Amino acid sequence: MLGRKIARHGLLILATVLLGGFLSAALVRLAPGFDADEAQLDSHLNSESLEALRQARLSQHNISRFYLHALRSATHGDLGSSLSLQQPVSKLLRERGPLTLRLVASGWLLSWATAMALALSAAWLRLACYDAGATILTGALLCLPAAVLALFAVLWNTPAAFAIALIVFPRDFRYARNLLGKAYSLPHITTARAKGLSEPRVLFWHVVPVAAPQLLAVAGVSVSLALGAAIPVEALCGLAGVGQLAWQAALARDLPLLTNITILATLVTLLANSSADVIGHVLRSQEI
């Protein structure tokens, strides 16, 4: 059962990446200016070289052929070259990936730890003023664009991971708080309370296990949020990661680089969501 679920997720990821890759290739191919090549303006090139460049462009005219060629190269580790930086995309990703991974992972962990601490304490204490305070705090953070939080991180000289945590935390908290609230309203919790079980025991033995699979799903979704937050944070904090690379590629209309980064981000998102789903499935099956 578990093996089938993992296989299904694997197939889904593969299909999504292949379809996403095709859509990206189609977008790159149809984008204005694809047929133009700056090299054709080089006055040093003779007519044969110009003709060769034209032929090379013509060979990429068919979207399917263009995609298959890109796919074949990708399976050999060749993700193409960045138009603006004149470097192989795989090299750029290798150089900048670790920083982004560290940043996103630490921001995500910080956000998740804060959200869970607040949500659990709000569920435990059940004080209206505490709930209202947490709601106002998260509401205020939700109103601020991610880029503004990144600017504040620069202004107050705080770590970039803290900015990512502030961007992701309000969403995590709200989902977690709602899930714990729903779990608290279940009949068996009322029975447990009526039987005189202590609050910590009710919370950690009966509420959290019920909400755990859904909380894991939220954790998976928040990876996508943290990845998205890496763009403004890295761009505005001057960190040389993949987020900054995506921003630079967008400004320079470097589509091969940008599509590769987007597919990579999609892959990470899908892996995170699938892992959360599989772990949630394991937890549910253990409960049964």
Add this chain to the structure above:
Amino acid sequence: MSIWRRLAGAVLLLVLGLSLASNWLALAGYAKQYRAAAGAPPSREHWLGTDDIGRDRFARVLYGTRISLLLAPAAALLSTLMAALVGGLAGYLGGAWAKAAMAITDLFLSLPWLFLLIMVRALMPLNVSPLTSVLVTFLMLGLLGWTSAARVLCASAGTLRDSDFVRQARASGIRGVRLFWIHVLPNLKPVLYAQFWISIPAFIVSEANLGILGLGVAEPMPSWGSLLRELEGLVSAGEEPWKFVPLLLLVVVVTSFQLLLSKEEGLPA
């Protein structure tokens, strides 16, 4: 109606009214430069001072507010219509249609929102006229922001498809587009309204993000995003507090939308 909702509604009406009256309230147009007073602090002539190239900040805030407040609902309307078309129809038709539509929706949802936005924005020429850049930015938000709403609508339409009154209508001989138009779509209205109202603040914040990153509305046209770019040059928060006015306005407007929505749709405040 609670006092908070009334207050939020009043604030939104006031801000919208002020932005619509920007032609009369502002000293001059948003692009007019006062070169002798570049980077000036607030004064009687320039209530919020001037920017680095001498443009009146108050005028730019008013015009920028008008752009964001008029075009974000337009983008929200577009995304809601697309969600109704894709999600509503997929849920109503069910079977392979629903599976195919939801597979495409999932593909979009698996892409981080900001990555998707900057990729599509980069596909279009960046050196377009300011007016075109405004339209492109909000059109893009509208065309890409339908996916999560489509999922909700697909589920709602699927429930309606199997409901008693739709079965009865089908048994009475009403089918196809007529059944969808007369019996299904009107019952999706509450979900559509909710998605429309949720999308407005989300699009305002997304435009601000794109603007700060230099991928939104092009100069000299102002928007909240382009106005917030000024914060990039600040050395300390207390240095020039008047530069925070666009941010304050954005927070007030987005909070007002959230307050309006929370009670109406039963969402957490």
